[in-house]
Amino acid sequence: MRHATILTVLAFGVLSCGLLGGCDPKMQMPSGFVEVETYQRGPYTQRAVSADGVVIALRSETNPKDATLDFWVTAVRDELVNRRGYTLAKEEPAEAANGAKGKLLTCTANRSGAEFTYIVAVYVMGGQVLVAEAGGKSETVAPRLGDIRKAMASLRSGGI
């Protein structure tokens, strides 16, 4: 009887997690990256760093009603290019592991004379806007571009 109760509670918990989106969305981080502790995540739900200073992180934000992928891609592009002065190098379609369509933007920016690369993937999944970001010095990001794209494509939302 006691076992049955525990199992029921566990099953209910797992179901809640899946159905109600209680679990955080996740990316499969590339090898060579170490996920940081919770207190070092900052505003991100997931954050990992490589030994040579490339950072990958995932941000999950509430999506207001009627906000489409185009809306967020335009907002992110405008923020980066027009407000931050980033140079947009490439914009291409992306697809998450669950089949959700997104956009991948690759930008460059100058910091103290050095060139940095910043990659951002935007997805809209149900009530969430998922923003996967990666960045670092261009020379260190370049050899990891494939791994970063793969990680961003491995994204799964917390819900169903």
Place this chain on the structure above:
Amino acid sequence: MQKLILGVLILIVAACPCGGCESPQAHYLTYRLGGRNVPNAPQSVPPPPEAPPMYNAASLATVARDAQEPTPLLTVVEPRKVVYTGQFCVAVGDVAVSIQATKALADKLGGYMLRMTTNTIVVRVPADKFDAAVTELNRMGTVLNKDISAQDVTDQYLDLELRLRNAKATQQKLLALLEKSQAVRDTLEIEKELQRITTEIERLEGQLNKLSHEVAYSMLTVLFNQTKNAPAETQVKLPFYWLGRIGLDELLSF
């Protein structure tokens, strides 16, 4: 009746200094103050006394050389010597690219780069291309601050030119004296003076060359800022807090 006549006379005398009997000094004062601060300033101000004309150093030297002959008055200098400088602060999307573009612009206009840092560049462009350079800089981004100045160095230029000519004339006289000199003591004295005047000539020539170059090539100092430093009123910020936190700064800071 007598009181009436007396009153009219007093009125005429009192009115006199206010207009009809104005003295030349009053006109001059009106001119000096631009006719604004002098009570009852006349509407028609006599033309200002002509400013003393600028004199050409060459003609001054001619005067010095031909001092014996009566010479016509000195000619007026033209054109004036003006040093133009400009300082700009421009918000751009890419600072490094803009710095390179400014350097290329200076080269294209026949100028050259003087100094360059990660966000500042100092260039010189030919004075007649100064306006073209300023126009191009305005197109590079949002001009946050602009300071263009023109310094008239005509007097300084003429003074140097005149001093140089005089020094050269003195040098010639000393050389002539040296040729005629017999006594060793005199020769030594003349040679010492000749050395001093030669040094002076070199110094003056250096100053004159420097000034001429500054007149011929205008200096432009440009400080570039990233676009995010542009005035806030030119940007619309969306009401989603997290949008302002995407990007490298937040991502790479632990």
